[in-house]
Amino acid sequence: MNKMIEKTKEAVHNSACEAEDNSSAPKNTEVCSEGDSEKMAAMLAEKEQLLAQCNERVLRLQADFDNFRRRTRMEKEELSGIIAQGVICELLPVLDNFERALGSENQETSTLRTGVEMIYRQLIAALEKMDVKTIQATGEQFNPQMHEAVMRVENAAQPDGLIVEELQKGYCFKGKVIRASMVKVVCNS
Numbered sequence: 001m002n003k004m005i006e007k008t009k010e011a012v013h014n015s016a017c018e019a020e021d022n023s024s025a026p027k028n029t030e031v032c033s034e035g036d037s038e039k040m041a042a043m044l045a046e047k048e049q050l051l052a053q054c055n056e057r058v059l060r061l062q063a064d065f066d067n068f069r070r071r072t073r074m075e076k077e078e079l080s081g082i083i084a085q086g087v088i089c090e091l092l093p094v095l096d097n098f099e100r101a102l103g104s105e106n107q108e109t110s111t112l113r114t115g116v117e118m119i120y121r122q123l124i125a126a127l128e129k130m131d132v133k134t135i136q137a138t139g140e141q142f143n144p145q146m147h148e149a150v151m152r153v154e155n156a157a158q159p160d161g162l163i164v165e166e167l168q169k170g171y172c173f174k175g176k177v178i179r180a181s182m183v184k185v186v187c188n189s
Contacts, residue, residue: 096169099120131174132171132178133171135147137166138163139163140163146177147181147185150167151184153184153187155186156188158186162185164186165183166182167182
């Protein structure tokens with residue numbers, strides 16, 4: 001940067017002196033007069049100020065571009081999360097139906113059951129790869145952020161707010177609840 005300023009000073013000085021040499025005024029033994037050097041110093045100060053302003057603009061533009069790049073990356077990540085969440089919400093009813101099919105016992109359908117179990121495990125593995133986790137409910141304390149109470153039962157032997165039965169599983173995606181568990185809760189009051 002300093003070399004550039006020095007070259008600019010030198011170029012301004014040389015051009016001013018050349019202009020003086022080419023003028024019709026009689027040639028002077030001095031390279032530049034006192035007035036010319038003041039003009040040159042003023043021009044040089046103006047050019048240095050302009051250079052500083054340009055450097056400041058470049059730095060601002062660079063910072064703005066870095067902010068834009070970071071913001072764009074975050075928006076892409078957020079959008080992909082929203083899309084994945086939509087796909088997962090579409091798959092959850094299928095998962096519910098698999099669980100219902102597995103819950104029914106029938107000896108004649110043992111081979112069908114084996115096939116359904118394999119598909120079920122495969123679907124669970126695929127969802128786990130996408131960071132989908134099951135919300136624990138039965139035996140846990142009721143949490144309105146993770147559970148949806150659809151039934152209440154009275155049981156003096158158990159504490160208030162204890163979940164005694166899970167009616168429909170709830171799921172989290174990357175730590176965010178995408179479907180709350182439907183549960184039956186103890187309510188003694």
